[in-house]
Amino acid sequence: MSSKPLDYENLNENVKKCQYAVRGELYLRASELQKEGKKIIFTNVGNPHALGQKPLTFPRQVIALCQAPFLVDDPNVGLVFPADAIARAKHYFSLTPGGLGAYSDSRGIPGVRKEVAEFIGRRDGYPSDPELIFLTDGASKGVMQILNAIIRGEGDGVLVPVPQYPLYSATISLLGGTLVPYYLEETANWGLDVNNLRQSVAQARYKGITVRAMVIINPGNPTGQCLSEANLIDVLKFCYQENLVLLGDEVYQQNIYQDERPFLSARKVLMDMGPPISKELQLVSFHTVSKGYWGECGQRGGYFEMTNIPPKSVEEIYKVASIALSPNVPGQIFMGLMVNPPKPGDISYERFVRESKSILESLRKRAHIMTDGFNSCRNVVCNFTEGAMYSFPQIRLPPKAIDAAKKAGKVPDVFYCLKLLEATGISTVPGSGFGQKEGVFHLRTTILPAEEDMPAIMASFKKFNDEFMDQYEDHKGYSRM
Template sequence: MRGAFKAAGFLRAQVAKDAFAGKLPGQWSCRALFSQMQLPEQSKEGKVLHPDLLNNDLLETKYAVRGEIYLKAEELRQTGKEVTFTNIGNPQALGQSPITFYRQVLALCAAPFLLNHPDVGKLFPSDAIARAKHYVDGIPGGVGAYSDSRGNGLLRKEVAAFIERRDGHPSNPDNIFLTDGASVAVRLCLNALIRSRQDGLLCPIPQYPLYSAGVQLYGGTLVGYELDEAQGWGMSTELLKSCVEKAKKEGVLCRGLVFINPGNPTGQVLTADNLKEVIKFAYDEKLVLMADEVYQENIYAAGSSFVSAKKVLMEMGAPYADNVELLSFHTVSKGMIGECGLRGGYVEMTNIHPGAIDQLYKISSLNLCPNLLGQIVTAMMCNPPQPGDESYEQFYKEKNGTYESMKRRAKMLIDGFNKLDGIECNDTEGAMYAFPSLVLPPKALAAAAADGRSADEFYCLALLADTGIVTVPGCGFGQVEGTYHFRTTILPKEEKMPEVVAKFSDFHKKFMAQYS
């Protein structure tokens, strides 16, 4: 019903546009047209904002990471049950400690009067004091004042300098937008890219549900390209090409291509050769590349390393380096930082038309500015303590300790899954997740169908009820038809991971025995 209502609304709007443009017969005046149109329902049950009368794209938007299972977990937690939230990459919620240097600088920026305290040198290291003074002096009005809508200019220069060091190629601070986390940057770009349902976004399957939700919310069409699980979740440009052609036959024009490197939820790491193929494909098909690189520090597999899409693009030279449109995203929420709640991130725009950047600047101005503490921690992520700084040794001890622990936890979890009948799991080469495949007995599939659920959703709900472990069913990310998965993080504290693995194992064995 809602879909039909929306279609009728679109038709009315299009007829009205044609009438204004003089494309309809003269007797079809605008006034006559509108007099024949039935106005939509104003309210229901006394409410204008009734669920049946909301924006249909909003109603159809789904975000599985915080869906039904998460809500049930919150209910259980409030009753006193121990709940382990492995549904989302939220490191500090599971016990990861903040990096001391970042918090010291933030504390001084938030309370700059401490910089003049006679004992400040006893409480804070000299480089944290110097960095805080640098930021306080460079942020007019301090952290309680609005900044430029793209973010403070000094802080954007630090991000640009980081990108130049990483890639060996120039970065323009004016083409960098600081945002309240990478998610806001992604939605900003999707909103600009999508014009109607005829506009498609190529997106990996499985994918992080931000993309499917964003495409739905802004009225576009998600065009999924399946990653090859048997080949370590590999990409295929031949498959991408077939997806573009199929979409065209269905009246959908692909305008953008998303890839997540390292992968979420799949954990694979793309090589420079992989990226070259994707860039050539984007050039041939005239696609905007959206490079989700928020896990670039989370690389665990021996021999693997992160290489940015921009670095590969610039090194390819003409005609690619000066033509392919690239949007690159990064955040402080991941890596070894895990400052999810501070909401800091950025998008760098490469080969984007200056007029389009101006329009994105205009839309960013509706939010006035991203929060200043998030901007500051983004700049610090890009400009950490250096050798010789007082904080250097402690900073890298904390950061490397977290990194090595994540590597061990990833192996512990994957090994635990692969010992179980009915579960197969690729190695987590990068990012923060495992995405095991479930091979469930026919009785379990029948029980799920009788409950009106997908089999992986049925499994995850049973897991939650039995163990208090919160996961996300694979259907929330997309998966090959007839396959079932779930996503879990590798983030429980290392000393608790054996207990988490044991709970998974005990539950899975009971579940399989019950439905065998």
């Protein structure tokens, strides 16, 4: 019999081409080891609850009531739920006539989109239009929707930072477009240099690519840097000059671990610049309930906000969203709760603040423990995690290790990360999954293991790394020169 339609050789080539290292070879091997009974520390994905972070109480109370609206009429409800959670659930009942079990409008519940617009208005100091906000099943789905509208074929290029979060490379492959890399400067704390951008665009154009969009991830994933206002102004001007739509991945906007560079949204900086650019530059900004101190990854809630996108295009994006009917409704309610948390005076306010502060403060401590830990290891150098949830140390692999990797048929950083996994159970992602300069090696780990586990994890890493370097280094310490 001839080969069949869903045999490997007959699949869509774009499906085969795309790579998503965050759940790639390392993750699969870690899952196998876990099945065999080995204790695995999954630091491959920014998945806080999987590593023990407790959900915030208030939003979970509200969503539980929304799922079980009959509880509100139960005479005992007040014994189990605080009054402000009950009141908030009633607020969401009023916004969702069919409850959580009904499809919403494909753009999301109008009342929640209004809450998001109000949040953006407060954050940026400029009003936002709910009609230009679409709720999504997490930010990733939103990014995919927008890239799908942009990419027409392999002649269309999208500027993506390298190292990057592989959502971008994978989606661009899947949609048959071309990734145009621009390199972040590791020695300048992963800063963004506009000259690099210009070069990348020039090279792509030389190859016949029409560069149509640029992605920034701020705070950076996997690199952890926060973009300064000056940097953002440069980027916005660049996109304006080059006629690019800017995609602002701002999912880590609550995850800031230093005070010098607070989060600034691309939209605020754009509005501050005033016309003509503020009225013309096309910008789409993404946010999520999966990150911040919420970490509600499994709920799949997110939104994107469109700036200067013409109504006819918004309609087209709406039409495509409607094919899958609606984003999940509980995730939409989470988004509403995230942008509209308890206020001073509310019964649940103090608890909410206590819980969220303790998560954020602990993340800040962990960012320091991890950076310091990596920098204390032989042949490892690591920029501080200014924001987001990741540490991205450079591992200076000795030539003998690179040779050994080649013999094993592995990319050198994959070789290192697999050995790390087998020795310690720490499941990371090799830097090659995010892209990096030729001959330079990294790994990405989240800063999410529990604070009390951190010293042991870093000690375990150090021990492995020391032994690895002992094994593969001719002259101990030579590459630290």
